[in-house]
Amino acid sequence: MPAQRRVKKVLRLQKARPKFKVLIYLIILIGLTFGTIIFFNRAFWNGKDKLTIVSRDLEDNVVITTYDPQVGEIISITVPSQTEVEVAKNFGVWKIGSVWQLGYQEKEKGALLAKTVTRHLKFPSFVWADRQSLGFNSSGISGLFKATFSKYDSNLKLGDKIGLALFSLGVENSKRADLKLEETGYLKKTTLSDGSKGYRVEGSIPQRIAILFTNTKMSNGTYRIVIKDRTGRPGLTEELNLVLEVLGGKVLSITREDEADFNCEIRSDDKEVGDLIRNLFNCRVAPVDPGGNFDMEIVLGKKFADEF
Structure with missing residues (x-):
C-alpha cells in the first residue's frame, strides 16, 4: 500500500474514533439516566416482589x-x-x-x-x-x-x-x-x-386464584398475626382476616377493646411486610415490634370502618 494511502486511512480511523467514543458515552449516559429514574422515582415496583x-x-x-x-x-x-x-x-x-x-x-x-x-x-x-x-x-x-x-x-x-x-x-x-x-x-x-x-x-376464592396474591414472606411458614379491634363495629375483623389469609398470614388472635378514634396501626417485625399492610389499609406503622410471639400486630380504630 503506498504511503499516501496509508496516511489517509490512518486519518480516517482517527476521525472515526472520537465519534465512536461519543456514541459509547451517550449510551452510558442514557443507561445511567434510566437507572437513576428507576431507582429514585418509584413508589411500588422493586423488581423482586410481585x-x-x-x-x-x-x-x-x-x-x-x-x-x-x-x-x-x-x-x-x-x-x-x-x-x-x-x-x-x-x-x-x-x-x-x-x-x-x-x-x-x-x-x-x-x-x-x-x-x-x-x-x-x-x-x-x-x-x-x-x-x-x-x-x-x-x-x-x-x-x-x-x-x-x-x-x-x-x-x-x-x-x-x-x-x-x-x-x-x-x-x-x-x-x-x-x-x-x-x-x-x-x-x-x-x-x-x-x-x-x-x-x-359466590363462595370462597379458588386456590389457583388466591395463590396469585400471596406474599412470599407471609406464606413461608406460619406468619402469626394478632388483631386488636377498637372499631366498635362487628364483622370488620372477619372481613380483614379473609384478606390477610389470601396474603398468606394466619390470624391467631382477635381481641375486642374500647373504641378509639383513629384508622389503624401496625407493628411488624419485617419492614417490607409492614409497608405492604400500610399501603393496603392506610395504616400508620408503629416503630416497635409486635408483642408476644406474633409477627404482626394490627390495631383497628373507629375510622377503619369508614376506610375499609
Whole structure:
C-alpha cells in the first residue's frame, strides 16, 4: 500500500474514533439516566416482589394484573363490568364497571376501585392505573411505550413504569395468561338488585386464584398475626382476616377493646411486610415490634370502618 494511502486511512480511523467514543458515552449516559429514574422515582415496583395493578378495559371490565418477578409471570384476571359488588368506604352496592367513575365523583380516583377489589373480591391491591397501563401486559413495543410514557391517571411513578416495561420485555409468552373470573367458579350469574343480569361473588376464592396474591414472606411458614379491634363495629375483623389469609398470614388472635378514634396501626417485625399492610389499609406503622410471639400486630380504630 503506498504511503499516501496509508496516511489517509490512518486519518480516517482517527476521525472515526472520537465519534465512536461519543456514541459509547451517550449510551452510558442514557443507561445511567434510566437507572437513576428507576431507582429514585418509584413508589411500588422493586423488581423482586410481585405487584398487583387494578385497571379497566375499554368495556369497563376490571382487569387485575399480577406481575411476579420471582417466577417471571404476568397473570391478568378480568372481572365482568356487570359484577355486583359492595363498594369500599361504605358507598353501597354498585356494578364494578361503574366504580372507576364513582371514585372520581367522590375524589378517590382509581383508589376506590382498588379498595373495592380488596374489600369485596379479597384480592389484596392498592396500585391502580387507567386502561393505558394494560400495555404492560403485552410484549408489543407500541403498547409498552404507551403504558410507560403516555399520560394517564395512576399512582405509579415513572420509575415504576420503566421497571415494569423492562420486566415485561423479558417475560416469555408462555408465562403470560389472561383469566376470566366468571370461568373460575368464583362468580355466579344471577339477577342483580336492579333487575338486570350479571354476576355476584359466590363462595370462597379458588386456590389457583388466591395463590396469585400471596406474599412470599407471609406464606413461608406460619406468619402469626394478632388483631386488636377498637372499631366498635362487628364483622370488620372477619372481613380483614379473609384478606390477610389470601396474603398468606394466619390470624391467631382477635381481641375486642374500647373504641378509639383513629384508622389503624401496625407493628411488624419485617419492614417490607409492614409497608405492604400500610399501603393496603392506610395504616400508620408503629416503630416497635409486635408483642408476644406474633409477627404482626394490627390495631383497628373507629375510622377503619369508614376506610375499609
